Amino acid sequence: xxxxxxxxxxxxxxxxxxxxxxxxxLSVEKGEIYGIVGYxxxxxxxxxxxxxxxxxxxxxxxxxxxxxxxxxxGEPLRLARLKIGMIFQHFYLISQKTVxxxxxxxxxxxxVPAKERIDRVEKLLEMVGLSDKxxxxxxxxxxxxxxxxxxxxxxxxNPKVLLCDEATSALDPTTTKSILNLLKKINQELKITIVxxxxxxNVVKEICNRMAIMQEGRVVEEGAVYNIFASPKTELAKExxxxxxxxxxxxxxxxxxxxxLVKVTFRxxxxxxxxxxxxxxxxxxxxxxxxxSIEYIQDLPLGIFVMELKGAKEEIKQALKYIxxxxxxxxVLRDGV
Ligand SMILES: Nc1ncnc2c1ncn2[C@@H]1O[C@H](COP(=O)(O)OP(=O)(O)OP(=O)(O)O)[C@@H](O)[C@H]1O
Numbered sequence: 001x002x003x004x005x006x007x008x009x010x011x012x013x014x015x016x017x018x019x020x021x022x023x024x025x026l027s028v029e030k031g032e033i034y035g036i037v038g039y040x041x042x043x044x045x046x047x048x049x050x051x052x053x054x055x056x057x058x059x060x061x062x063x064x065x066x067x068x069x070x071x072x073x074g075e076p077l078r079l080a081r082l083k084i085g086m087i088f089q090h091f092y093l094i095s096q097k098t099v100x101x102x103x104x105x106x107x108x109x110x111x112v113p114a115k116e117r118i119d120r121v122e123k124l125l126e127m128v129g130l131s132d133k134x135x136x137x138x139x140x141x142x143x144x145x146x147x148x149x150x151x152x153x154x155x156x157x158n159p160k161v162l163l164c165d166e167a168t169s170a171l172d173p174t175t176t177k178s179i180l181n182l183l184k185k186i187n188q189e190l191k192i193t194i195v196x197x198x199x200x201x202n203v204v205k206e207i208c209n210r211m212a213i214m215q216e217g218r219v220v221e222e223g224a225v226y227n228i229f230a231s232p233k234t235e236l237a238k239e240x241x242x243x244x245x246x247x248x249x250x251x252x253x254x255x256x257x258x259x260x261l262v263k264v265t266f267r268x269x270x271x272x273x274x275x276x277x278x279x280x281x282x283x284x285x286x287x288x289x290x291x292x293s294i295e296y297i298q299d300l301p302l303g304i305f306v307m308e309l310k311g312a313k314e315e316i317k318q319a320l321k322y323i324x325x326x327x328x329x330x331x332v333l334r335d336g337v
Pocket of ligand 1: 038
């Protein structure tokens with residue numbers, strides 16, 4: 001649905017050139033929810049804004065639904081942009097207009113006849129769960145409700161793609177969850193492809209299928225969210241994952257361990273097969289659990305356990321071999337003393 005090839009965005013400032021996006025290549029498939037994460041200044045907004053040409057890329061290629069947007073200008077570009085909705089952290093609703101008028105405004109701009117507008121706005125309000133707020137002004141709404149109005153407005157012209165710029169960053173955790181559920185519903189029911197940028201890894205874990213991690217304008221890691229959580233390659237990916245699930249053992253605890261410290265990772269249904277208890281039953285080994293959890297990413301379990309193993313060296317070796325044979329990943333974090 002979105003093909004980005006060698007895309008760069010260079011800003012010219014008084015103090016010289018700044019590389020907002022540096023030679024990024026990635027593709028977003030039709031119907032997926034794609035997350036782009038990175039710290040402040042990584043280039044997320046610049047990249048997102050290039051997708052609908054709010055920023056014109058300095059070089060590179062960009063197609064959305066088969067259309068090369070970079071060659072369009074004027075009316076053809078305006079029409080192509082109608083197929084790309086966008087929502088923002090700070091909603092950007094028109095304060096002097098009611099909820100109804102805010103949404104109808106997007107339809108009016110697209111020259112939808114007045115009669116059709118009424119029906120369409122009613123449907124959109126129902127979709128985002130705000131039919132009862134039709135005639136109130138934005139100042140009378142909570143942050144979550146304002147974002148729902150912004151989502152309805154972004155969907156007004158039946159876009160194929162929805163771009164979300166830190167859409168939940170100004171919301172509390174409960175409201176964030178409800179907005180993420182709404183985005184999931186929109187993705188599934190309306191088959192809209194979603195690209196979101198965020199600095200919160202839990203947002204990506206909650207709803208994205210695939211993701212890219214950006215740093216200094218470049219994509220440093222990319223792939224299925226599950227795979228990145230299960231085996232991150234870069235230090236940056238590990239840092240972002242640690243902000244959601246951390247398996248660090250305090251130094252004092254690690255130092256008091258005599259046996260080897262191992263991290264065992266179970267992917268998918270293996271997580272529920274009781275591999276560790278089978279191992280401890282079959283071998284003369286004791287396991288001292290120091291950390292452990294089963295996370296659910298896109299409803300697929302990912303189990304990670306850190307434990308100290310106690311027993312004879314050979315017996316521990318055999319036990320670890322057995323765990324690996326049962327399709328789990330074993331990483332020895334520290335040898336025993
Ligand atoms: N209009 C602009 N003019 C000059 N430099 C810019 C402009 N917009 C962004 N930049 C620079 O481009 C780089 C990437 O910024 P960008 O806003 O895309 O990052 P970000 O990851 O979205 O960060 P944040 O989460 O803080 O918004 C930064 O160094 C920033 O200072």
